[in-house]
Amino acid sequence: MTRILHVLDHSLPLHSGYTFRTRAILRAQIAQGWEVRGITGHRHSAPWQQAEEMVDGLHFHRTPGAPATGNALVREWRDIAAHADAIEALVRQWRPDVIHAHSPVLNALAAQRVARRHGIPTVYEIRAFWEDAAVGNGTGTEGSPRYWLTRQLETHAVRAADAVAVICEGLKGDLIARDIDAGKIIVSPNGVDLDQFGTPVPRDPALTAALGLEGADVIGFIGSFYDYEGLDDLIAAMPALVRARPKAKLLLVGGGPREEALRAQAMASPFADHIVFVGRVPHDQVEHYYAQVDILAYPRKAMRLTDLVTPLKPLEAMAQGRLVAASSVGGHRELIEDGVTGTLFPPDYPAGIAASLEGLFADRAYWDERRAIARAFVERERNWSSNILRYEPVYQRLLGLPSRARAAA
Structure with missing residues (x-):
């Protein structure tokens, strides 16, 4: 039986788009008959975690010890070393056939260090470039020395990998522009687990009233409150929308770094009573909040991160039978066909957001048709049960390679 070891930043029981994609991949691979485990690094910080644990039927190992201290460069190299030591111990014990490392690049560097010793082929899966994610999260600056160094490490890890998976065409195009062989890159797009998330629930009148x-x-909007999500533009669009549609209300479900600033912005709005913050909700309750919404809005700002990376949330909204409206950044254009599966509006432009949402509410005649088309798109092209088949030929090719084992260090 083929054994796949996934090297991860963090995992369940933490909840994020990253962990839900990982869960979908691991579950689908187990259903294929493969034996699968994951190992997380020091950035995984779930309370009461054990060195080895089963979560939601999935087998995870943890890198022991606390994150390193010191300046950023020293800290990260120490964390890579600790992660590599934990991977090494697991490889010696479990003997995987393939090591599948997932971004950020620190995981790839740790995994590749171990894989070279044991002659194990590696797949490096990039969900976002780490340097661009840092800019999007407000912890980095494009063009800075740290940005340049991280970009070099990313390119090095891609060249060292036996195969590379990316979540969208934007990332693939960027790698090809770095002279990476297109033949070693596959696109494994974000998808939805329709068995778990594909049956919309009816609207709960008690929750509606509450x-x-x-x-x-x-x-x-249901998701994480990062600056690049553009929620400040969505709040800024509300006065114009409410003046045109007095019954319009904005429901914000989730939390994150921008929550405090967004709440303050909403309180200062002349239509503060039309903006409802819910906070974070348990993942098994999220579908009840989707059922409260007519239109899910994703006003991402225009930047490298949002142009290159496709999000998961619009797909979940389509699977839940909701209308989708989003900014016309590159990542959204890969998912949404304007006027067919959703509506696109200009990024960084509150007046444009308001006008697009007003137009959608003014013409409900085609809502059912659009929702059905969007749902069919997810079932046909963004369903994890079919997406997972993209990995199989890659693993088979790698397992046919001759051993490249080096002497153990």
Whole structure:
């Protein structure tokens, strides 16, 4: 039986788009008959974690010890070393056939260090370039020395990998521009686990009343509150939208680094009573909040991160039978066909957001048709049960390679 070891930043029981994609991959691979485990680094910080544990039927190992201290460069290299030591111990014990490392690049560097010793082929899966994610999260600056160094490490890891998986065409194109062989890159797009997330629940009238949404035209956002998500532009669009559609209300579900600033912005709005913050909710309750929303809005700002990377949330909204409206950044254009599966509006432009949402509410005649087309798109092209088949020929090719084992260090 083929054994696949996934090297991860973090995993369940933590909840994020990263962990949900990982869960979908591991579950689908187990269903294929493969034996699968994951190992996380020091950035995984779930409370009461054990060195080895089963979570939601999935087998995870943890890198022992606390994250390193010191300046950023020293800290990260120490964490790579600790992660590599943990991977080494697991490889000696479990003997995987393939090591599949997932971004950020620190995981790839740790995994490749071990793989070279044991002659194990490696796949490096990039969900976002680490340097661009840092800019998007406000912890880095494009063009800085740290940005340049991280970009060099990313390119080095891609060249060292036996195969590379990316989540969208934007990332693939960027790698090809770095002179990476297109033949070693596959696109494994974000998808939805329709068995778990594909059956919309009816709207709960009690929850509608509790949220103050009775009779409202509801715009919603469900996800993490990062600056690049553009939620400040969505809040800024509300006065114009409410003047045109007095029943319009904005439902914001989630939390994150921008939550405090967004709450302050909403309180200062002349239509603060039309903006509802829910906070974070358990993942098994999220579908009840999707059911409260007429239109899910994703006003991502225009930047390298959002142009190159496709998000997961619009696909979940389509699977839940919701209308989708989003900014026309590159990552959204890969997912949404304007006027067919969703509506695109200009990024960084609150007036454009308001006009697009007003137009959607003004013409409900085609809503059912658009929702059905979007749902069919997810079932046909973004369903994890079919997406997972993209990995199989890659693993088979790698397992046919001659051993490249080097003497153990």
